[in-house]
Amino acid sequence: MDIDSIDRKIIDQLRMDGRRSFAVIGRNVGLSEASVRARYRRLSKAGIVQVVGMADAPKLGDIEVHVAIRVRGVTVASVAKQLVAIPEIKFVASAVGAYDLIVDLRCESVVHLSGILSERIRRVNGVHVVETLTVLEVMKDTYLWAGFREDSTPYTQQVIRRRTGAVAR
């Protein structure tokens, strides 16, 4: 699937603010609202972007754990497939490095966490080493920064535009 520079601009806008309207995004990237929506649908269906609400687990009283797993004897994909099915696991990716799989999970309590680790993850055939890091405090969790590309149209501009009714371009 091809992703052009306009697609990337749309993604950047959504990284900065997932609720920004397609009309505003269209103005910022120089496309009509309908086209932005069509592109978003395409990107969304392809699994390239998704707009989600992200919650700070510790602030909510939840427990977030980042797990690194080393696989032995079976394929990484077969282990991943079983982990994906566990609802508390929100992120699964294969990796190169000291471990083969990166898994993030979120749950209600240490009891719940313990159960998932010992009764679900460690029991998956092929899971050899499990390294667990429990999140204490999130210092930064942001997609606000658009990458190496410039944010030529900051959010404030959107607000000004609305207040004054002025229309650029």
Next chain:
Amino acid sequence: MDIDSIDRKIIDQLRMDGRRSFAVIGRNVGLSEASVRARYRRLSKAGIVQVVGMADAPKLGDIEVHVAIRVRGVTVASVAKQLVAIPEIKFVASAVGAYDLIVDLRCESVVHLSGILSERIRRVNGVHVVETLTVLEVMKDTYLWAGFREDSTPYTQQVIRRRTGAVAR
């Protein structure tokens, strides 16, 4: 800051679909649209939720790296403070486990990645051990699942409501 069960329901709705309208969320949680918006603003300003577009790095041709860092000689907070300032780093959290800090970063190329690792992260005073995992393929990255709470009003219901014009409740 207090977070009640309605706040959690609102967060759950946004986890499932970050672009869901406040009007629909209000219907689903049994509150007026204005109230949902007010609660969202409060949660958002407190840094408890943020709605963002998430992009699949490998599919975009970007490189995503998950890093675990062990700190020695200085406080974890002082190291975190310096890492937070690096724009390519999108996630920083303190942790308990074999490492003290969890850092996720995203960049354009291996050259770019290498520069950040060797010239920025490793040069931070107190950074002792750096364990790097490069994401190959994302198998799951979802906040679709609302947690241990039930999703009593699936997205399809929203669609049906719109198509038929019927209004529940």
Next chain:
DNA sequence: GGTGAAAGGCCCTAGAG
């Protein structure tokens, strides 16, 4: 904290280039 009303903007589909 919560609601409801009015004005304006946005969302979404359809149809055509």
Next chain:
DNA sequence: CTCTAGGGCCTTTCACC
């Protein structure tokens, strides 16, 4: 893939509880 047009829904702000 892009745009325009339109009806309906949503957002925003306000005054008020």
